[in-house]
Each structure stands twice: as structure tokens, then as C-alpha cells.
Amino acid sequence: MTRVELKDVTFGYNPGHPIIKDISLVVEEPGLYCIIGPNGVGKSTLVKCLNRILAPTSGTVEIDGVDVATMHRKEIARHIGYVPVASDDTFAMSVLDTILIGRYNHRSWGSEGRDLEAAYRAMKLLRIRNLANRNFNELSAGQHQKVAIARGIVQETPVLILDEPTANLDVKYQVYVTELLRAFAEKKGIAVLTISHDLNITSKYAHKVIMLARPGVVYRVGTPREVMTKENIEAVYGIECSVEEHDGYPYIVLGGPLMDDDDRVDDLGGFEKTSRIREFASVLRGAVPKRRSK
């Protein structure tokens, strides 16, 4: 198993406005790692720093003790596979050809049989064998997602990152894919990192949960039982909840949102707000002709 370590990683497009800040993490055991946290907290940014799609502003990422900044992209690609959020391809190929692209780093003369077999297995696993010869752009969003996951799986890397693999999937396939990724991680002895939004699916299937909070920091890392607590979820997501024990997993029941920021709607009473706006409007209307008459 490859060991990936982030040491005080900070990244921002503008200096002074980091998206993620001083993140330190170690991934060295096989398993399903789910990264959770509210919108805009830097989940995608974090995973992109792992394989140098983005270069950290400060701090280092090491694969087996080697700084990725000094590694060739090809070498990083041998350790870490990555599946972005699914999107349309401008010039789409068949599903089978699209999945075969994932074998790019395994290809050599005469490797075609093995590549086809890997692609076929991945299609079978994701239950999309019937789509093999369909054009990628003819598919639904959920089918796109499954093809993208298959393309990730056939890379056969010791670490596999998937950015929101269950987005666009219906409930059944959200559960199926997450379950599959967990089983795949165990079976292959690899680390699968996913970004997830569903707290209950995460708490049921993740081996480890990485919880990010504003402003782009790691809030907690640990087993679902350790991380998915009422206090943590309320603090990070700003939503009331209760956590129960269900089938041996923490089960989260969501309550109302906790609106304690500046955008509170009830700061100005509804009527008062409208009358204030009218006031402003009449001032503005008055101002324009006055200037003209001068």
C-alpha cells in the first residue's frame, strides 16, 4: 500500500485567500476514505493537491516519502488514479473505448487483451455491460458517472480518488456504488478517496471520514463513529441534528438549519424591509431629475 502524506498543505488562487489551510493528513491503510464538509470548503481542491493537478502554495505532499513536486506526472499517475466530476466529452467515443482510456498507463504492445478484460470486468462490476458499444454522449448523467468510475477502476492504482462519484446517481446506485467502492478497497487493498455529500451513506460505508470545515481546515479525521457526532455535524454544517445508533452505525437525522450568520432573514422584519427599500427607491428617483434640472 502506497503511503500518501500531506504536510501543512495550503492552496489558494490568490495569495491571502487560501482555499485550504495547513492541512496535514496521512493515508496509509487500505479502505474507503470519505471526505465530507459543506460547500466551498475545499474538498475538491484538497484531492487535486494530492496528485499535483494543483500545486500547493505551501506545504508538501509526499508519496512513499517522495515529494510529488519532484516527481514526474507519469510516476504520480502510477500511484494515484483520479476520476473528475463527470462531464460531456466534446468528441465522444463508445463506452468501451472511453473506459479503455483509463488503461493509458498500462498500455504496451500486446497488452490489448488484458486492457479489454479489465474494461469488461469494470463494466460488469458497474452493471453497464449493455452500454459497451453506445456512444458516451448518448448516456444519462447517472450512466456517465458509472462509466467515469469504471475508467477510474481500470487504472489499477494503489490510491484512487473520485470527485463526487455518487452525484447524479439515484439512491439505489448511490448505495450500490459506495458499497462497491468499499468492497473494492478491501479486496484490492487500495485506498479509495471519495468526496461525498450523503452523511448516512458515508457513516455506513466509510472506513474513515475526513471532515473539513471552514476556512478550509481538517476538523476531524477518524471512523464514522468518532466523526459523525451531533456536535461535529452541527459545528461544521450549521444544521441541527440528532445522531442515533442504527444497525451499529451512527444514523443522522437532520433538523432545521442553524442560521447564525449575517444573512439572517429575520434581522429586518418583512414589512420594515420593504418600507426601507421604498424609502431608498424614492430617494433615488428624486435624485435623478434633480441632477437633470441643474
Place this chain on the structure above:
Amino acid sequence: MEEWDQPVDSDASLESTLSYYLRNRLWKFAFIGICFVAIFLVAGYTITIGSMNISFVETYETIWNHLTGNIVNDGFDFVVWDLRMPRVLAGIIGGAGLAVCGAVMQNTMKNPLADPYTTGVSSGASLGATIAMTVVGGLMASTNVTVIGAFLFSLIPVGMMIAISKMKDASPTTMIMAGIGIMYIFNAITTVLMIWSDPQQMQAVYRWQVGTLDIVKWEHLPIMGLVTLAGVVISMLISGRLNVLSTGDESAKAMGIDADRMRIWCLVMVGLVSAVIVSFTGLIGFVGLVAPHITRLFIGSDNKFLIPACAVFGSMLLIVADALGRTILSPNVIQVGVVMSFVGGPIFLLLLLGSRKRMWSS
């Protein structure tokens, strides 16, 4: 999960998936073969066109005799080999080069409208060639200077495209707009420069400006052929990378390909190949736009097959267009660049309007 380790050999659907896949590939090879045959037939026919009556069979007989060094009919040999062959070969080489340039550009820029003509690369090359000619004097005064001038000036639109591709909110249409803008400016400068060209050559210069195959001579073909061949071979070698790049920049980076650097090198290569072709044939537009799209309709978007298929289809397209231009209003000749505009213009509009929603909004 156990499914992963089970042997798949006995799967019934594996059989059907693979046989479909293989049949599909066979069809792709067949398409390339069909294009080769078509090139052979059309090239032979094109050589028969002219004031001296030489039949299709006599044409290939004469070529065969020349190649085996046993010339039977000196008149036929002169007409076929010296007068008519360069034109056809220029069409084959130019068509292949421009089509492959178009395919590579469309892929690396993720822009279905891109080709050397619509992005202004050809206009840049044309301006460079014109400057070289007027400075050195005379049309095709010095092949090398012309080609170098064309290449250097083709790098201006190439650099512009790289800059636009870095802009975050640039849609595919933005790039084409910029290309058309630059095309106007360059073509205007080219026209002004023509004032200083030899009046006796104006006719030839005009034909060159609208795109023609009839001013290409035997001595131009080696450089045209070698550079184009190199471009086609390199494109074929990087076709796997082009496929990876088509999954998006981030996913390409994650698979070990530096998307930005690859895009720059591809565009420089496109600049060189189109510059060499434009130096001798002038501005033949739309080959790079039309050939990849039609080829994709037949064999799909896998670059491993698309690039070689584009090359042969582009060759065929250009010599067919040339043959049409010379026969349709015979004895008047329509330049091949004009024929290509008649074919390519509507397809360009179709692409622009057909995919408009996605292009403007993205």
C-alpha cells in the same frame, strides 16, 4: 464483489462485446482502405483532364513506365509526369496535412469549429509567405525563405489561441471569432503587399491567394511531403495521448500528461504543417474542418483511427474538389480553394448553428 475475480471467459456477453468491438475495428480499417482506392481512382481520373487526351489506363501505364525507367511515349511522359502529377500529389499531400491538422486542433482545443483556416493559422502563414516573397521578390522565389516566413507568421495566431485557451470564460466560439478577426487583418495586409509584386505574376498571385494546386512544381513536393508525413506520423504516435486529453485537462494531468504543454506543441506542429502547405497551395480553407467531421461520422472519435483515416479522407476530399472545380464549368476552371469554400462554408454554418446552444453557454 466476488465477481471481480471470477473468470470472464465464459461470459456470453463478453463474446458479443468483443466480436462487436473487433467487427467495428475491421470497419475502421476498411474505411481507410476504401479511401485509398478512391484516391487511386480519382487521382488517375484527374490526370486524364487536360487538352491532351490520355486515358485512365494510359495514365497509370505512363506512371508505371516512368517509375520502372522505361519510358515508351515521351509526350505522354512529359504531360503526365511533369505537368499533371505535381498537381495531384500536391492535392494528396495538402489534403492529408490540413485534415490531420484540423483533427489535432479540434481535439486539443476541444473545439469542433477549429481548423487551420478558421483559427487564422493559414492566414498567418499566407501573410508570412507573402512578406517573404515581396521582400525576396517574385512568387516562390525561394522556397526556404517562403516556408520560414509562413511558419513564423503562423505562430502569431497559434500564440493567440494558446492565450485564449487559458482564458477561463472563453467559449469555442470566442476562439473562432478571434481567428476570423485575425484573418481579416492578415488578408488585408497580404492584399496591400501584393501591390509590390510583379504585375505579370498578378494572375498567379491571385490564384495562390484563393487556394490552388496548379502552381505547385515537382521541386516543391519533397519539402511539402516530408513535413506533412512527419506531421501525420507524429499525430498518429500521440493519438493515445490525444484520447486522454479529450477526457479533460485535469483528468489528463492525473494520468501523467501535461495538458498545457501538449497543447502548445501540438499547435506549433499544426502551424508548421499548415505553413508549408499554404506556402505552395495558398489559402485552401475548410479541409481541416470538414474532413475530421465526416470521418468521425463514419468511424467515430477514437484518435488512433481518426488520425490516419482523416489523412486519407482529406487527400481524397481535396483531389475530388479539384477535379470538380476543373470539370463542372469546363473549360473554365474553378480554383480548389473556391470549391472547398462552397463545401466547407455550409458545413461550418451547420456546426455553428447546430451546436450553438452548447457553445454560447459553455
